[in-house]
Amino acid sequence: MDTNLRGNDPGQLGHSLANLTEVLIPLLDAVAARSVMEIGSYAGDLTRELCNWAVGAGASVTAIDPAPRNGLIELSEQRPELELLRETSHHALRHVSLPDVVIIDGDHNYYTVREELRLIDERARGADAPLLIFHDVCWPHGRRDAYDDPEQIPPERRESMVRNARVFPGEPGIAQGGLSYPWAAAREGGPRNGVLTAIEDFVKDRDGVRLAIVPAFFGFGVVWPRDAPWASAVAGIVEPWSDNAILARLEANRVLHLAKEHLRVAEVMLWTMRSKDLERRNADLERRNADLERRNADLERRNTDPS
Numbered sequence: 298m299d300t301n302l303r304g305n306d307p308g309q310l311g312h313s314l315a316n317l318t319e320v321l322i323p324l325l326d327a328v329a330a331r332s333v334m335e336i337g338s339y340a341g342d343l344t345r346e347l348c349n350w351a352v353g354a355g356a357s358v359t360a361i362d363p364a365p366r367n368g369l370i371e372l373s374e375q376r377p378e379l380e381l382l383r384e385t386s387h388h389a390l391r392h393v394s395l396p397d398v399v400i401i402d403g404d405h406n407y408y409t410v411r412e413e414l415r416l417i418d419e420r421a422r423g424a425d426a427p428l429l430i431f432h433d434v435c436w437p438h439g440r441r442d443a444y445d446d447p448e449q450i451p452p453e454r455r456e457s458m459v460r461n462a463r464v465f466p467g468e469p470g471i472a473q474g475g476l477s478y479p480w481a482a483a484r485e486g487g488p489r490n491g492v493l494t495a496i497e498d499f500v501k502d503r504d505g506v507r508l509a510i511v512p513a514f515f516g517f518g519v520v521w522p523r524d525a526p527w528a529s530a531v532a533g534i535v536e537p538w539s540d541n542a543i544l545a546r547l548e549a550n551r552v553l554h555l556a557k558e559h560l561r562v563a564e565v566m567l568w569t570m571r572s573k574d575l576e577r578r579n580a581d582l583e584r585r586n587a588d589l590e591r592r593n594a595d596l597e598r599r600n601t602d603p604s
């Protein structure tokens with residue numbers, strides 16, 4: 298059994314959805330997907346797995362990302378089954394053909410996800426709706442917004458944001474150390490905050506839509522219409538994993554240790570900075586002391602030899 302983390306993950310965070318392909322790929326087969334869209338493809342770690350699947354399934358993959366990393370750009374040049382659109386989801390969802398499956402893993406905040414769901418829903422409802430797959434429905438983004446580009450969010454919709462925010466499990470405010478994000482909401486929880494809250498608000502307004510959560514690798518969510526012809530196949534794949542107490546406990550423990558390690562790194566950096574500062578101040582004091590000793594010796598010499 299291959300237990301290594303998937304994708305390019307030097308920080309060993311388990312950040313890519315590629316770590317969840319044992320659930321994700323069977324879902325694509327269950328709906329007999331011929332087209333899959335990944336919103337937020339980053340370096341192409343999951344995209345590569347999707348392309349490998351697409352070759353066998355005779356399917357196409359669309360990656361939507363306004364800031365693709367090199368790995369994804371190279372992949373798009375190598376793989377004919379992949380189309381890369383360098384634009385935001387809100388822009389792309391207004392003009393691309395709606396696929397059979399949409400994987401939502403772009404900007405992790407309430408406004409962005411809620412608007413992505415509104416745009417999809419506007420174009421396909423009920424049994425015609427695509428299968429929706431989400432990443433980051435558990436800690437930290439399930440109940441706390443993060444923003445890649447705050448300028449994309451209407452000012453009245455932004456939670457109060459903190460730059461270079463550090464978050465720690467169990468701390469609803471901003472922590473001294475922990476996982477860090479360029480921008481995050483100042484507090485966890487409350488209305489219109491977080492990816493899971495956006496999904497729940499979407500599901501709440503609709504009849505016959507099911508949400509399941511697999512609490513692993515920051516949380517994997519699935520939403521599907523109960524009256525779709527493939528609904529029971531999807532339920533059969535997801536339900537054994539969903540809301541699994543053992544998985545949830547493992548994930549809570551995993552993120553706690555990740556955050557603790559990041560806290561320790563921040564403490565070591567602070568300690569190193571402080572000790573360098575102390576070394577500088579110490580060297581300065583030693584220089585001043587040597588100077589005073591020289592002046593003292595000079596005075597003593599003059600006292601004993603007044604001529």
Ligand SMILES: C[S@@+](CC[C@H](N)C(=O)[O-])C[C@H]1O[C@@H](n2cnc3c(N)ncnc32)[C@H](O)[C@@H]1O
Nearest residue numbers: 313314337339342343362364385386402403404
């Ligand atoms: C967490 S990474 C995606 C990881 C990838 N899905 C995986 O599993 O390996 C998030 C990506 O979303 C992209 N992104 C940010 N805002 C976006 C938006 N509004 N629309 C689409 N993508 C967005 C970022 O550029 C980044 O590459």
